[in-house]
Amino acid sequence: MQVSVENSGPLERRMTVEVPAERLDQEVENRLKSMARTARIAGFRPGKVPFKVVRQRYGRQVQMEVASELMNSSFQEALNQEGLRPAGGPRIEPGEIEPGRNLEFTAVFEVYPEFSLAPLEDIEIEKPVTEISDADIDAMLDKLRRQRATWEPVERGAEQGDQVVVDFKGTLDGEPFEGGEGSDMTVELGSGRMIAGFEEGLVGLSPGDEKQLDLTFPEDYHSEALAGKAVKFDVKVKQVSASKLPGIDEDFAASLGVTEGGIEALREEVRKNMERELENARKAVLKDRAFEALIEKNPIEVPAALVEEEVDRLAQDMQNQLGQNQNLNLPRELFQDKARRRVLLGLLIGEVVKANNIQVDQDRMRTLVENIAAGYEDPEEVLKWYYGNQEAMASVQTLVLEEQVMDWILDQAKITEKPYTFEELIELRQAANS
Template identity: 30%
Template sequence: MQVTETLNEGLKRAYQITIEGAELDAAVNAKLTEAQPEIEMKGFRKGKVPMALLKKQFGPRVMGEAMQETIDGAMQKHFEDSGDRPALQPEVKMTNEDWKEGDDVTVEMSYEALPEIPDVEFKDISLEKLVVKADDADVDEALKSLAETAQEFEDKDGAAEEGDQVVIDFAGKVDGELFDGGSAEDYPLVLGSNSFIPGFEDQLIGLKAGDEKAVEVKFPEEYGAENLAGKDAVFDCTVKAVKGAVAAELNDELAKKFGAEDLEALKGQVAERLESEYSGASRAVMKRGLLDALDAKVSFELPPSLVEAEAKQIAHQLWHEENPDVHDHNHGEIEATEEHAKLGERRVRLGLLLAELGRKNEIEVSDAEFTQAIMNQARQYPGQERQFFEFVQQNQQMQQQLRAPIFEDKVVDFIFELAEVSEKEVSKDDLQKAVEALEDE
């Protein structure tokens, strides 16, 4: 087998791999000899089928396997010897299309190599960590929100308003016929909760206890039940009661509803949660500062294919954000602009840098961390957690999507430990402005 370099420009590499016909033939014979003892064929005892007949019967298939294994072996040896790491899967194609058994096989392999990543002196990087303390006003505001979520409803006189709860009997009909799941008695519905079909709750505003109303609505086109999607419906409703919202009192009883021993303990839990939220926001701001510093500090050649793919991905993502009504990919080609390419270069540069830092420092995502990530994601699919777990187990791309952000955060935390970090105490509003500035960039 011979490997000849045909291109070496920047990060682009190309090689011609020649596998001698005799080498392939030997590989085929070795495979057939290994399988011969277990092969049965009419007219021959098990293991006694002549090699010539085996070669005629199974030769073409075994030749394909031997060819693929030999090429894969040659590629693996090349990468081990050269130290190259391809940015994407190498492109491999057979060049002598008129090949016949016994001829040498000539294959062309081309790829873009990952660049050499320069070392970085992290002590030269200065970062600012914004620190926000949860003051009494923040805690009181959070407790007030908790009380509102624990609100109760009491009977009231007069017409129903948005935010009130109406207790109703209703029976829904499509084309004059009742349909499954369209009727209920004594149903408590909070007006403005948007828990019913669009337009339903609005038509109950202004009604009083004892009132009746035929609510006319149209099921959305994307409604889950196909037999109802896009259909006009009429719900005959009777208002049994109208109730106004009453916020729960801030006392020990409320605290116990949220699992705390008393109100003071609940205040402590709320303050801890708020500071955890502030810490998460502060980390995001400091991470952006680190990435900006690394982007300005480190420069190296980038694989064009990775930059192009990233720029296209960015263009595609931004297009969908600007066209939220399009949920599929049945649209024309989206051209990446110079701005997309510039952002793509930054992402590729930082991605390669963080990946190399993680590799050199043996930073890995543990099984426990990966399992926790799956569990967190699975919670978004209540009742289908098992199916989600199985989907992830069978989908390598999904596994990578879950591992990537964990790995990146571990590398970022590693750099935080080495960089010069100073703390600055700021207000909640200042932190919020810093976070909003991230979103505007």
């Protein structure tokens, strides 16, 4: 078998493979003889069909099947022979396939980049430092109260924080547009769930009021037909409701699962949960900054095929989050940057692990699973589920390896500390995860 490889790009390779005709012809011959023993053709008894007839009837079909199989197997042989690591599947370009002729084909594919990690001694990483104050606990209790608010209809103009039930109909250039009409829809003023100006336009309206809103969809709106377009919404207010917050008392504590110790026990439980959330947020922000430093110091090429596979995964994840019944058909460009960063980071993390012979810390795995379980009502059941689920434990292993790589990066870097409030750190974490 003859193999030649051409570099057609930084990572793209064109590999031409030539397989001797004898190898193809012999396999075709063997397969046709095997078929002749059981072939059923009109006018002949089973197993008595002349080999010449079998060749005439099935020769071309078998030749193409064998050629396809040979191209796949010889592609793998050629990769091993040349020491190449393909990233993603190849595009096979076959030559002429004829009896007595060498089987020649070209495989176009990308390879994984070869690189050495850049030193990190000169990088600086800012470590967030946060303490939970009594004011933070008060704010969290207020948030929990708002989550358990009840709603009472009122006969007055709507205010920020109210819930408003509306019917609405949108038009673009005087014509209705898809998704622009709704009835008995509940809108919470100040939530930011509607496009800019919709919620603000309802402030001051009372039950029975009608109003036309002149609004513009954002330039980055997911529907190209509406992005950046000026529209009108005819809105009718059917009900305005104000929130009624529960008091912070023993009944409120009990509703949150704290049945003994009253308000002080509730505050202590809230503090513990916030400290756990704080630690997770601090670790997530620090990991994001460490990985960003790793990326900046190692601007390597990444295989486009792997990026496209990651785009598919991200698009499917979003589809799953929004529900299988909604086919948004979002543009692939929406996921390109995030997909490329994930692929690049995966390659760099893998190289750090290999270059430093980092082994998964089993104690850290146990600690991580226990910390995850501690956030649930029945930690023991969660622990049992994790330890009985290989896929879940594989995810834990990946997280622990990432933490160990983060530690390796931080050991190389110069660390500075900066204080943040609890809310600021949570916002930082959300930005890091976006």
